[in-house]
Every structure is written in C-alpha cells, then in structure tokens.
Amino acid sequence: MPPWQPLQASTVSASAIPRPLFYGRGIHKIYPMGEITVQALRDVDVDIYEGEFLVILGASGSGKSTLLNILGGLDLPSQGEVWFRDWDLSHADDAALTRFRRYHIGFVFQFYNLIPSLTAQENIALVTELAPDPMHPREALERVGLGDRCDHFPAQLSGGEQQRVAIARAIAKRPEVLLCDEPTGALDFSTGKRVLEVLESVNREFGTTVAVITHNAGIAAMADRVITMRSGQITHIDRNAHKARPSELEW
Numbered sequence: 001m002p003p004w005q006p007l008q009a010s011t012v013s014a015s016a017i018p019r020p021l022f023y024g025r026g027i028h029k030i031y032p033m034g035e036i037t038v039q040a041l042r043d044v045d046v047d048i049y050e051g052e053f054l055v056i057l058g059a060s061g062s063g064k065s066t067l068l069n070i071l072g073g074l075d076l077p078s079q080g081e082v083w084f085r086d087w088d089l090s091h092a093d094d095a096a097l098t099r100f101r102r103y104h105i106g107f108v109f110q111f112y113n114l115i116p117s118l119t120a121q122e123n124i125a126l127v128t129e130l131a132p133d134p135m136h137p138r139e140a141l142e143r144v145g146l147g148d149r150c151d152h153f154p155a156q157l158s159g160g161e162q163q164r165v166a167i168a169r170a171i172a173k174r175p176e177v178l179l180c181d182e183p184t185g186a187l188d189f190s191t192g193k194r195v196l197e198v199l200e201s202v203n204r205e206f207g208t209t210v211a212v213i214t215h216n217a218g219i220a221a222m223a224d225r226v227i228t229m230r231s232g233q234i235t236h237i238d239r240n241a242h243k244a245r246p247s248e249l250e251w
C-alpha cells in the first residue's frame, strides 16, 4: 500500500488511526456511450476499515454500485488508485482480480442468483468447492437460520429465505469482506430486517467487514459509518455514535 493519509483532518495523530482495509483515492469511472460519456464516479476518495459495518447511501444513479463493483474487483476505475491491503486493484489483470474475488470477497446482490435446479446446499457447494477453507454448506445454512432447508430448491423458499441462502453462499468461503448491493431491495419490511440481522451477526461474530449499499436511509442507523453519495461523489461520511439493532430500524 502507498503512504497512506487519513481522509479527514483529525485531532488524533495519523499513526493512531488504523490503516484501512480498502484505500481508494481519486477514483473516476467514465462509461463511453457512443457520442457521449457517463461519468459514474468523480474523484472519489474512500477508506474502509477492517471489521466495520459500512452503509453506502444514495439515490438511484448516484454511483453506489459502480463504487462497490470497483472495490470488489468486478470493474476497474478509469482513473485513480484502489488498494486492498497490499493489492493494487486498479492495475490488476483479470486473473488477479478473479483470485482476489475468489479468496477475499463475498457478494450479495438484490436478486439472489440461485440456480433453480440445485438445492440450497448444492448452490452453496458450487462456491465452497473452489475455496481453500470453506464451511460445510449445511453449517453456512445453519448460520443464517436455514439449517432445516438444506434440501429445498429455490422455488420452495420465500424471497427472504432465498436471500439468506445467497448470504450463506457468500459467507461459506469465509471471506474477509461481504459486499452487498441492495440486499433488501426486493424484500418487504420484516423480511428485509431478518436479512439485515443475518448480515449484522456475520459482522459481529466473524469480524467480517460488511458494506451494504442502499437507497433506504432507514438502514443507515445500524452502521458504524455511513457514506452518502450524490452524482458520483461522496458528499458526507458520518459515524454513528450509537448503532441501532436491525430490529430497531424503521422505514
């Protein structure tokens, strides 16, 4: 990692602030679209710390998914630098990014992307077969409260249960980071809260760094820190003095 400077001026000396797990500076992302270009990210500086629960909040089109995809090694910035520990993600080739995703990152998306013809535990086994030190698929399902649904097919599970299988699939390879793109976007209020409880317990019990992107401001209260985005830029970074439990959230 290059010499690191904390983002915000602080009364605490820089050496007392932990080095971030992710370190991004001057990130731009431009999509050429024929005659015009779309600037999805403009000069974004971001730090993500080990073990934190981060919420990235912003309206549709503000650049949240673009930023998450770059941090997760699914996409490259057009300009700027992105580091994960000592890995320079901004200059990594496809093979290096695939290794990075495989060994370090679990993804959870709004739509669960389960294979309909496979049972819950078979969906998870597809991932754990490639991982160096995975959980047993049954254990991962127990972690999300679905130990009794191992042999159910996705169509036999509710939306919230399918999302919990997707979370079990993401945590089964014991990633250091869980990146979640609108994980409750397709769920009703109480089912969404159950999914957030699972993400909170993964963060608390395993120490997994969790980043959740959402347009739902009600979710921000459960985070350690909240990054707010607008028009491809970070407009605020706030730390919650008190973290709400998922059961206390309202939206």
Ligand SMILES: Nc1ncnc2c1ncn2[C@@H]1O[C@H](COP(=O)(O)OP(=O)(O)OP(=O)(O)O)[C@@H](O)[C@H]1O
Pocket (backbone or CB within 6 Å): 031, 033, 038, 039, 040, 058, 059, 060, 061, 062, 063, 064, 065, 066, 067, 215
């Ligand atoms: N592959 C792409 N090609 C062209 N433009 C893109 C592409 N991906 C994103 N964009 C544009 O970049 C901007 C940021 O999109 P992004 O998906 O990151 O926003 P978002 O905050 O995640 O929105 P949402 O909450 O609707 O998912 C938008 O204007 C979007 O249309």
